[in-house]
Amino acid sequence: MSNERYALNKGLAQMLKGGVIMDVTTPEQARIAQEAGACAVMALERIPADIRAAGGVSRISDPKMIKGIQEAVSIPVMAKCRIGHFVEAQILEAIDIDYIDESEVLSVADDVYHIDKTNFKVPFVCGARDLGEALRRINEGAAMIRTKGEPGTGDVVQAVRHMRKMNGEIRKIAAMEKDELFEEAKQLRVPYDLVLYVHEHKRLPVVNFAAGGVATPADAALMMQLGAEGVFVGSGIFKSGDPAKRASAIVQAVTNYQDAALIAKLSEDLGEAMVGINPSEIKVIMEERGQ
Amino acid sequence: MKVGILALQGAFIEHEKIIQELGAEVVEIRQRKDLEGIDGLILPGGESTVQGKLLRQLGLLKPIQQLINEGLPVLATCAGLILLAKTIDQEETAHLGTLPIVIKRNAYGRQLASFDSDIDMPPIGHYPAIFIRAPYIESVSDDVDILSVVNNHIVAVQYHHQIGLSFHPELTHDTRIHQYFLSLIQPSNQSS
DSSP: OOHHHHHHHHHHHHHHTTOEEEEESSHHHHHHHHHHTOSEEEEOSSOHHHHHHHOSOOOOOOHHHHHHHHHHOSSOEEEEEETTOHHHHHHHHHTTOSEEEEETTSOOSOSSOOOOGGGOSSOEEEEESSHHHHHHHHHTTOSEEEEOOOTTSOOOHHHHHHHHHHHHHHHHHHHSOGGGHHHHHHHHTSOHHHHHHHHHHSSOSSEEEBOSSOOSHHHHHHHHHTTOSSEEESHHHHTSSOHHHHHHHHHHHHHTTTOHHHHHHHTTTOOOOOOOOOGGGOSOOGGGSOO | OEEEEEOSSSSHHHHHHHHHHTTOEEEEESSGGGGTTOSEEEEOSSOHHHHHHHHHHTTOHHHHHHHHHTTOOEEEETHHHHHHEEEETTOSOOSSOOEEEEEETTTTOSGGGOEEEEEEETTTEEEEEEESSOOEEEEEOTTSEEEEEETTEEEEEEETTEEEESSOGGGSSOOHHHHHHHHHSOGGGOOO
């Protein structure tokens, strides 16, 4: 990937900021999401909650199904490939996807190496639990980062933990003396240049969204107040009672995330939220995949 | 001089930083009350479907339309240009509709078709333009000035106090377009 291409790819993530990216499994859901104000959709065969319930190996979605969603909407379409599965990524690039999510939601294809994302023209977003993971993914060519959270749970606790941890580490590096950055780069297992960037700019070099367990307008606004630049909502919308209404409410809560009176109003009569499961109740911990 | 920046969704912070660097005051427009006392308005890049929907839900569409029709200078980039356009190709409804052009959304294709180009744009001259899932302008009414054409497609126009660009000046370090926009804000419009 040339520097110009990387800049274009980081730029697309900048255009998504302040928006909500929604998981969809059918063209119909994609249209509902777009109508409700999604800034992009994530096309996948099963939402994380169902992947969790189904168990077994989960892989890239059927390209035909992804194409159906591409035809249904005018907003960007993202899709997931397995961590390390660069051929699944090649397939997604071949069908002209707008963004690839190298995602822990699917099974892991390579338990040592992530995809060398610099080999691709198409942009990648990757999950991270802390600053070290985020910078390692960026070093591999990711043009956007999201917290991992714990997908398919409807429980926001891990996304909060990951966002707080990342921002805490950024503040720590910003406050360091310059000669301390070399050791910090070693500790984080990342190149010095990326640590220097964080020190100088007090932020990641790419856009950072919240993901994993966001289920309500209040969850979304919480993540925004904690410093997320936008929000992914996976199972939370189409596992709830009134997807269109909930989706629209989450979009508005992300725009006016500091207006509690408005968020209160948006939270009224949304119908049933996704049931949700606690981290202590789940067997598969997706956030631990790919570090 | 106070410049409002529509902050519903998209790359509004990038515009804010440039305007502040150029010494003007910035206010983020999220609700109707934020529009009070602004001397100019920037409509940033992002997703036009999202921004258009939020403009309506938050009751901002009519007030902004009125301000622009009354002469408020406006700089619109990418999705912002789609909001301004009077006609959107293949779509029934426009948004603000104050700029008499026909715009085509995602005109070049998906992200793999995004590109950058050194364009020629009077009165600025050469400018490094970044096009991301960009629209282009299919046609303009006679009184609209065409500022730049790339590969036979119109990518920049000016119509009195409205500047419309299909690319992203907020993603470059070159501030000349924002300077030009600030120069359109007449002293008589200034609050202080």
